[in-house]
Amino acid sequence: MTQGRPLLNRRLAAFGTTIFAEMSALAVRTGSINLGQGFPDTDGPEEIREAAVRALRAGHGNQYPPGPGVPELRTAIAEHQRRHYALTYDPDSEVLVTAGATEAIAATLLALVEPGDEVIALEPYYDSYAACVAMAGGTRVPVTLRPDGGAFRLDLDELRAAVTPRTRLILLNTPHNPTGTVLTREELTEIATLARERDLLVVTDEVYEHLVFEGEHIPLASFPGMRERTVTISSAGKTFSFTGWKIGWITASPDLVNAVKAAKQFLTYVSGGPLQYAVAEALRLPDSYFEDFRTTLHRKRDLLADGLRTAGFEVYQPQGTYFITTDITPFGERDAYTFCRNLPERCGVVAVPNSVFYDDREAGRSQVRFTFCKRDEVLHEAASRLRRLAG
Numbered sequence: 001m002t003q004g005r006p007l008l009n010r011r012l013a014a015f016g017t018t019i020f021a022e023m024s025a026l027a028v029r030t031g032s033i034n035l036g037q038g039f040p041d042t043d044g045p046e047e048i049r050e051a052a053v054r055a056l057r058a059g060h061g062n063q064y065p066p067g068p069g070v071p072e073l074r075t076a077i078a079e080h081q082r083r084h085y086a087l088t089y090d091p092d093s094e095v096l097v098t099a100g101a102t103e104a105i106a107a108t109l110l111a112l113v114e115p116g117d118e119v120i121a122l123e124p125y126y127d128s129y130a131a132c133v134a135m136a137g138g139t140r141v142p143v144t145l146r147p148d149g150g151a152f153r154l155d156l157d158e159l160r161a162a163v164t165p166r167t168r169l170i171l172l173n174t175p176h177n178p179t180g181t182v183l184t185r186e187e188l189t190e191i192a193t194l195a196r197e198r199d200l201l202v203v204t205d206e207v208y209e210h211l212v213f214e215g216e217h218i219p220l221a222s223f224p225g226m227r228e229r230t231v232t233i234s235s236a237g238k239t240f241s242f243t244g245w246k247i248g249w250i251t252a253s254p255d256l257v258n259a260v261k262a263a264k265q266f267l268t269y270v271s272g273g274p275l276q277y278a279v280a281e282a283l284r285l286p287d288s289y290f291e292d293f294r295t296t297l298h299r300k301r302d303l304l305a306d307g308l309r310t311a312g313f314e315v316y317q318p319q320g321t322y323f324i325t326t327d328i329t330p331f332g333e334r335d336a337y338t339f340c341r342n343l344p345e346r347c348g349v350v351a352v353p354n355s356v357f358y359d360d361r362e363a364g365r366s367q368v369r370f371t372f373c374k375r376d377e378v379l380h381e382a383a384s385r386l387r388r389l390a391g
Contacts, residue, residue, distance in 0.1 A: 011134040018127055019356045023340065030344035033382045035304075035370040036352040038177070038322060042375060044241035045282070045289070052245075052278035061273020067265055069097025069249065069276060076280040077249050084209075085219050087227070093254040096261055099271040100246035101207045101235040106132045107264035108203050108231050108250065109171075113138040117168035122154065124357030124364050126177050126205070138168070142359045145179055150317055152179035152325070156190045163194065169201035170194075172220065175208040178354055178369045179325050180318020182215040192223040201256075203231045207238045207248075210290050213298045214319040221251070228253045231260065236279040238322075239293070241373075245275045297322055297372070300379060304372040307383025312390045313368075322373040325354060327366050331389060334366045347385040 006013060020037045027034035043049060055061055061070060068074065074091035081087040089095055098104040105128060113119060115137030121129050123142040133140045143159045145152040159170075170191065174183040183191075195202050202220055209217045221230040235248035250260055305324055308315050313326035328339050336353035344350055354367035372379060 011137070012131065015127075015131050015134070019352055020127075023350050023352055026341070026344055027350040030348070030350075032344040032348045032350045033374075033378060033385065034350045035372075035374065035382055036340075036350045038238075038371045038373060039243045040241040040373045041378060042241065045285070048240060048242070048278050048282045048285075051281045052275050055274035055277040060277050061275075063273070065270050065273040065276060067270055068261065069095065070273065070280070073097055073247075073249075073276040073280040073283075076283040077251065080283045081219075081232075081251055085222055087219060087222055087251070089251045090254075094251055094257055096250045096252075096257050096264065097276060098248040098250065098264060099268040100237060101205060101233050101248040102128050103246075103264065103267055104233040104235070104248045104250050104260075105129065105171075105203070105205060106135070107267055108233070108260050109133055109136045109138065110267075111259040111263035112201060112203075112231075112256075113168055116166065118164060118166045119169055119171055120159070120162050120167060121171040122173060122176065123359060124178055124354050124367075125171075126173060127357060129171055129173075130359075133171075139166070140359065141167070144358070144360060144363055145176065145181055146363075147316060147327075151319065152176070152181045152316060154181070154183065154187055156187065159191070160194055163198050163200070167198065167200060169203055171203045171205070173205040175206075175212055175217065175318075175320025177208065177321050178323050178352075178357060179316065180321045180323055182212055182217065182319040184215060185218055188218055188220055188223060192220060192226050195229060196225045201229050201231070202226065204233065206232060206234045208321045209234055210239045211294060211297055211322060212320040213294070213301060217320070228256075231256050236282060239290075240279070240282045242275075245272055245279070247272050247275055247279045300372040300374070300376070303376065304370060304379050304383065307379070307386060308370065310390070311383070311386035313386075322371055324370050324372060326368050326370065328368055329366050336364070336366055336368045340368060347388040349382050349385050 023036040074095040078089045078091040109132045113136040119138045231252045237243035316325045340353045352369045354364040358364040
């Protein structure tokens with residue numbers, strides 16, 4: 001305390017330690033299998049790791065790289081958007097490299113949101129969304145994805161009703177963490193129409209773009225009239241299993257990129273110079289890599305989902321990402337946070353309570369999230385341990 005004032009400002013005081021840090025520490029302390037935090041337990045392609053080593057040894061990026069990112073990576077990002085989605089971006093004026101998608105989200109919201117602006121976000125939401133909106137001085141307006149027929153869906157009428165004259169932008173995440181929902185073409189069409197009608201910006205977090213098991217990933221920027229009002233965010237961490245590298249990016253119109261760059265330059269300025277060269281090579285991997293990656297995670301999803309059902313959970317089958325949301329009410333329990341705190345002692349597994357991702361805690365009170373981006377033997381062992389819950 002200083003002169004009777006709390007040290008942490010009011011905008012961040014409510015957030016505390018992230019649930020991921022808390023539950024990962026619990027996993028270490030109890031020696032449990034960590035199916036809470038979404039990081040793989042194996043590295044990505046060996047040739048990409050070696051590309052980083054080559055860049056380090058050659059002195060590429062060991063000093064400050066260019067603020068917008070090394071040209072090789074910006075060009076590769078533009079090529080990736082054209083190759084996979086037929087979206088054309090100028091690597092010099094419409095691509096910005098960031099310290100992971102989290103910085104991209106933070107810089108975008110700090111750049112585009114004025115104090116008092118409303119930001120619509122789909123809940124349950126990735127926890128940094130709420131903190132970034134708060135740091136920007138904005139007001140978070142949640143629109144809740146609700147279970148429907150074994151999966152979570154967006155109520156478009158609820159989304160439309162959430163827009164007010166104070167709404168500045170919509171923050172979308174598809175494929176969606178933590179529910180695994182993949183927004184359909186019809187849903188995205190309605191969102192695009194709403195954004196154009198109400199003159200809204202849209203920020204799309206697409207880090208799981210290559211992990212779609214049912215449906216298809218369609219960037220909102222590809223819809224008529226949306227390229228100039230959409231900031232598209234992605235990263236290398238999820239697609240190439242190098243989450244510690246923290247290489248992300250945005251693609252957008254020059255005006256939007258310049259706005260985000262104005263905020264980003266005072267955050268990290270630059271990061272991961274040698275790793276940027278390696279990610280440029282990763283983005284140029286053949287289509288077979290992306291297909292094999294998706295197929296492997298699809299199989300892991302089914303492996304863990306079957307284990308969770310056998311253990312007694314209600315399972316909401318994810319269409320994408322590498323997370324499964326479950327419900328614990330079949331165990332006669334309702335408080336997911338308490339359930340997750342006790343789970344390591346009961347069966348040696350750590351998961352994350354979805355309730356922390358909601359403004360309306362009651363909506364997610366009984367939901368628990370597991371990740372399946374782990375080795376098969378780890379998932380088999382976790383499923384075996386969770387069967388202890390079935391009695």
